Amino acid sequence: MADTTVRIDGNTLRLPGGVAVRFIRTLRLPESGTHPLPPGLGEFPVRRVADYADAVPEAWRARGGVMLPVYLREAMWLSFGGTTEPAALQVGVGKVCAVSGKPWSDRLARKPQNYVVLPRQPWLDGINSGKGTVRQFVAVPLGLGATVEGQVTGEEVWGGVQLQSFALNEPQLARWREEERRRAEAARAMPQYGGYGAAMPMAAAPPAPGAVPAPAAAPAGRSPRAAAAMGLGVGGSMRQEVYEDDRPLSDWADRPAGRVFVHLVTPPEWRRITGEAPPPSPVDRAAYTRAGLPWFDYYDQDAEDLAPTDTLEAVKPVGDWLGDDHEPWQAPTPGQVTPLKDAQGKPVQDGDW
Numbered sequence: 001m002a003d004t005t006v007r008i009d010g011n012t013l014r015l016p017g018g019v020a021v022r023f024i025r026t027l028r029l030p031e032s033g034t035h036p037l038p039p040g041l042g043e044f045p046v047r048r049v050a051d052y053a054d055a056v057p058e059a060w061r062a063r064g065g066v067m068l069p070v071y072l073r074e075a076m077w078l079s080f081g082g083t084t085e086p087a088a089l090q091v092g093v094g095k096v097c098a099v100s101g102k103p104w105s106d107r108l109a110r111k112p113q114n115y116v117v118l119p120r121q122p123w124l125d126g127i128n129s130g131k132g133t134v135r136q137f138v139a140v141p142l143g144l145g146a147t148v149e150g151q152v153t154g155e156e157v158w159g160g161v162q163l164q165s166f167a168l169n170e171p172q173l174a175r176w177r178e179e180e181r182r183r184a185e186a187a188r189a190m191p192q193y194g195g196y197g198a199a200m201p202m203a204a205a206p207p208a209p210g211a212v213p214a215p216a217a218a219p220a221g222r223s224p225r226a227a228a229a230m231g232l233g234v235g236g237s238m239r240q241e242v243y244e245d246d247r248p249l250s251d252w253a254d255r256p257a258g259r260v261f262v263h264l265v266t267p268p269e270w271r272r273i274t275g276e277a278p279p280p281s282p283v284d285r286a287a288y289t290r291a292g293l294p295w296f297d298y299y300d301q302d303a304e305d306l307a308p309t310d311t312l313e314a315v316k317p318v319g320d321w322l323g324d325d326h327e328p329w330q331a332p333t334p335g336q337v338t339p340l341k342d343a344q345g346k347p348v349q350d351g352d353w
Contacts, residue, residue, distance in 0.1 A: 006260045008066065011043040016257035017167035018084035019118060023068055023262075025279065026125075028075040029136050029236025031317040037125065037238055038136075041282070044068040044076065047274060049263065055273045056263075065160075065261030069270035069278040070139040073318065075235055077125040077137065080118050085167065086176060088115040088245070088252050091124060092162030093137070093232040094149025098127045099242055101152060101311030106256060108166055110249050112309050115166070117245045127234055128242040129312045135234035138318050139264055146318045147231035152311055159231035164259035172251045230264035233318040 007014045013021045023044040029035050046068050049060050060067070070076065078091065088108055090097065095104035100112040108115055116124060126134035127148060140146045142156040150156040168176060267278035 004256075004258045006258050008046055008048060011046045012082065013046065013066065013163065013260060013262075015087075015089075015163065015165040015260065017087050017165050019087045019089060019165040019258075020080060020082035020084075021089075021163060022079040022081070024077050024079050024123075025282065026075050026077055026136075028073060028138060028282065029238060031236050034133055034237045034239060037240060038075070038077075040077070040079070042279070044070065045276070045279070046262075052273050060263055063261045063263070065263060067263040067265050067270075067273075069267050070230060070264050071267060071281055072139060072141065073235075074139050074282050075136050076139070077123055079123050080116075080121060081123075083119045085173070087118045087168075087257075088166040089118055089121075090115045090162075090164040090166075090256075092164075093127065094147050094153075094156065094160065095158045095162055096149050096152045098124065098148070098312075101127075101309045101315075103153075104162060106164070107254075108249060108252055110245070113245060115245075117243055117247075121243050123240075124242070125238060125240055127312045127315060128308045129234070129315065130237060130308055132239060132241050133237045134240045134242065135315065135317065136236050136238060137232045138235040139230050140233040140318050142229040142231050146233040148233060148312075148315055149231055151315050156229075156231060159229045160264050161232065161262040162259070163262065164256045166252050166255075167257045168251055169253050172247075230266060232264070234315050235317055 004016055006016070009020075011022060015021070023046065024040040025042050025044060026040055027038040029038060046066050049056055049063075049065055049067055052067075053061055056067070080089070090099075090105075090108075092098065092104045096102075097104065097114045099116060100109070100114040102109070102112065102114055105114060124134070126136040129135040142150070142159050145151065145156070147156055147159065149158060167173060265273065270276065270278045
């Protein structure tokens with residue numbers, strides 16, 4: 001029987017099939033205009049719910065999974081770097097698919113596509129809400145109607161983030177592994193040269209994570225209580241494509257390899273539950289830009305952008321519920337925006353030579 005265990009490796013969630021997911025703190029964008037990709041400002045700490053069973057709400061124990069601390073209106077993105085094999089990953093926000101806007105499902109679908117394709121999709125910063133754009137994930141409390149869940153379903157029951165991975169089916173996975181083996185052999189057979197431009201060694205797969213050590217015992221005298229429930233709404237728009245799968249749906253396994261529920265915890269609740277200090281409050285955006293630190297543009301010329309659904313295009317930003325964002329905004333200069341992968345520029349013309 002296939003192993004369906006999800007593990008924590010540092011602050012990385014490792015789902016069966018080689019899927020790696022990290023939750024990255026970032027700058028919150030203005031809710032008007034379209035912007036470059038904001039930078040990563042460190043990982044959110046991730047802890048297992050089961051390790052704090054005496055301090056979390058009963059509903060959390062029933063759902064299991066992991067938890068991380070997040071501030072009101074703090075933005076995040078999901079990094080998939082370190083994923084070792086092809087996978088289809090479903091991302092839910094309050095059990096609404098962040099790619100299709102459809103209800104959470106234990107099956108992959110193509111029309112509309114309800115998953116991202118790894119490792120081609122390097123990250124996901126928000127819901128698929130426009131042509132070549134996403135709207136940023138932003139944390140908000142349940143009960144206001146500001147979450148994606150509340151706007152799409154009319155209820156706020158689940159909150160949090162849900163992840164579910166599907167591997168290639170056995171014949172396709174065997175074929176992919178054989179192709180990778182041959183590619184590695186061909187790379188080893190190539191002449192190696194020192195100095196600048198030397199062939200880069202292939203990245204080794206990370207070691208299989210072992211059991212996560214149990215954290216220090218929770219302070220005595222605490223008792224489970226209702227925690228302030230958090231979910232994800234949306235903020236500003238940024239240039240990012242959600243890639244269309246170029247494999248037939250039949251290449252993927254029928255059943256998920258593993259899944260995990262990610263609870264979002266307010267910083268005071270994080271301290272009460274874990275006894276740990278939460279991360280510092282998010283950095284001021286204008287200060288970051290004034291410091292000249294980079295923003296990013298990512299473009300993959302061989303991939304096709306997945307069109308958004310009407311459901312997700314209609315989701316309104318959290319400012320409509322929580323009021324205007326009065327934090328000053330200072331746009332990055334052109335020199336601060338770093339192109340990644342295939343830079344979008346004019347084609348190079350050939351001549352006589």
